[in-house]
Amino acid sequence: MAFGHLRWLCCAALAVSQAACAPHFASPVLAAEGSVNAAHLRGDVLWSVRVPEHWNGTLLVWSRGYARKAGAPEAAPDRFIVPLLARGYALAGSDYGSGGWALADAVPAQNLVVDEFARKYGKPRRVIGWGMSMGGLVTSALAEQDKPRIDGALALCSSIGGAVGMMNMALDGAFAFRTLVAPNEGIQLVGVKDDMANGRRVAAAVAQAQTSADGRARIALAGVLAGIPGWTGPDSPEPSGDDFEAQVDEIAKAFAMGVMLPREDQETRAGGPFSWNTGIDYRRQLEKSGRSAFVERLYRSAGLDLDDDLARLASAERISAKPQAVSYMMAHYTPDANPRVPLLAVQAIGDGMTSPSLQRAYGKAAPGTLVQSLYVRRSGHCAFSQDEILAALDTLEGRLEAGRWSRPGAPFIAYDPPPMLRPCFRGRSCQ
Structure with missing residues (x-):
């Protein structure tokens, strides 16, 4: 017609x-x-x-x-x-x-x-x-x-x-957080069986970590590796560039949703894990982010050694992807x-x-x-x-x-x- x-x-x-x-x-x-x-x-x-x-x-x-x-x-x-x-x-x-x-x-x-x-x-x-x-x-x-x-x-x-790059960056943030903050909380990085339950475990661990200076510094590091900006709350004012504590609060608000992106359905469609962090140098990633001064300041305030935490990440067991799963996500859609x-x-x-x-x-x-x-x-x-x-x-x-x-x-x-x-x-x- x-x-x-x-x-x-x-x-x-x-x-x-x-x-x-x-x-x-x-x-x-x-x-x-x-x-x-x-x-x-x-x-x-x-x-x-x-x-x-x-x-x-x-x-x-x-x-x-x-x-x-x-x-x-x-x-x-x-x-x-x-x-x-x-x-x-x-x-x-x-x-x-x-x-x-x-x-x-x-x-x-x-x-x-x-x-x-x-x-x-x-x-x-x-x-x-x-x-x-x-x-x-x-x-x-x-x-x-x-x-x-x-x-x-x-x-x-x-x-x-794109699917692959976005989910790899999210994996980096989740990997750093689980390794440094919550290694025993049952947080799944890949092979996720229940996205909602996994997200709740991360949210609970973030809430606990916010109560200490150590935890807040590590939230900042993980958030930067995941690309989470220092302003995320729709009802909160934009923090000033030197208000690092407010920026950590903003990262924490979005952390669970920003790094635990839905994997359950994607991995089922793809036929397995499609994200990886083999060969990733997190010290180099932090330098590339342009936000290292923010993280370093919070580590100093907490009395933590950033080099020690980066070394822990370097020695932690890495995640590998299935090539056929990567191929699927490259096609649908990268x-x-x-x-x-x-x-x-x-x-x-x-x-x-x-x-x-x-x-x-x-x-x-x-x-x-x-x-x-x-x-x-x-x-x-x-x-x-x-x-x-x-x-x-x-x-x-x-x-x-x-x-x-x-x-x-x-x-x-x-x-x-x-x-x-x-x-x-x-x-x-x-x-």
């Missing part, structure tokens, strides 16, 4: 609940849901769309973040639906047909959504992929395909550094940092779950002028405001129209995060 021949209703007669209506819009909104079967996926892919009557011709394809179960398909996060429809965007998204680390399913599922939208409602003038967290990585994967279905990509608070369409990456400087260093690594690895990396001064994971999302879309659409990136203004700030300590991109060596 061509877009121009649609009969516009507040809710279309296509398996839509009344809750999907938007009665406060001056123009009616078509809201539809459906499914499409694909033999190469695990099962039916459920999709959801919202289309305003005065569609501007651009389709925004939303990619959700990590979820243990697929859940209901989202055309966009609830808090952004009204302003995006008011701008005339059509919205679409799927449930990927799967929960968990669904990168193998998500990319073809999202392509199916684009095709299904075009078949039912008319071919969009422009398709922009956007997503947050794991969904930002899905969006990057869509942009890196040889023949992308999208014309531009917006990766927000994204694990854009970026090549070579998008075929313009890609805008936006990150908060205080995100303790997807380290800002991941975005820095992607931006530096990407060739040419297709990628722009921007930052906002806020903390927390994926807590962007409506204004920030709209400004990001304006920036990306400006690039698509003009063929070049504009000079960023508010709400974006100049910022250069610490480096990603375990960069890993397809076609290049992994550290």
Whole structure:
């Protein structure tokens, strides 16, 4: 059915609940849901769309973040639906047909959504992929395909550094913490049987370690190795650069979630552990971080010998990965940092779950002028405001129209995060 021949209703007669209506819009909104079967996926892919009557011709394809179960398909996060429809965007998204680390399913599922939208409602003038967290990585994967279905990509608070590098860096933080702080608490680094229970063990050990100067210094070291910034709490002010104690508190807030990233499902899909720290020199990693003065100051205050702890890490038994598991995670998904369409990456400087260093690594690895990396001064994971999302879309659409990136203004700030300590991109060596 061509877009121009649609009969516009507040809710279309296509398996839509009344809750999907938007009665406060001056123009009616078509809201539809459906499914499409694909033999190469695990099962039916459920999709959801919202289309305003005065569609501007651009389709925004939303990619959700990590979820243990697929859940209901989202055309966009609830808090952004009204302003995006008011701008005339059509919205679409799927449930990927799967929960968990669904990168193998998500990319073809999202392509199916684009095709299904075009078949039912008319071919969009422009398709922009956007997503947050794991969904930002899905969006990057869509942009890196040889023949992308999208014309531009917006990766927000994204694990854009890729599965292997991101999880290796998390492993480093968890390894240092378990070795130096909690060797007898039953913390699993790989081969995780229950992510939630493992995370609770880490959170309890962090809470105990915070009560002593020794523990706080070691939390700082482990957090730096994991790439956790010194500001992570969405309800706390940004610590000053010399307020090291406040920065430790901020690292501790995010530590359990930031280093014990979901492994259970990923390792099941991959066929075993895909992270490793064999051959990693943690003394060198600390030097590369640019944050050694922060750690050294806390060690001095605690009366601890940093050299002794680094020697303990050097002599501790290391973790090896299964080559076939690494191969799976490289394919699903470790970026090549070579998008075929313009890609805008936006990150908060205080995100303790997807380290800002991941975005820095992607931006530096990407060739040419297709990628722009921007930052906002806020903390927390994926807590962007409506204004920030709209400004990001304006920036990306400006690039698509003009063929070049504009000079960023508010709400974006100049910022250069610490480096990603375990960069890993397809076609290049992994550290």
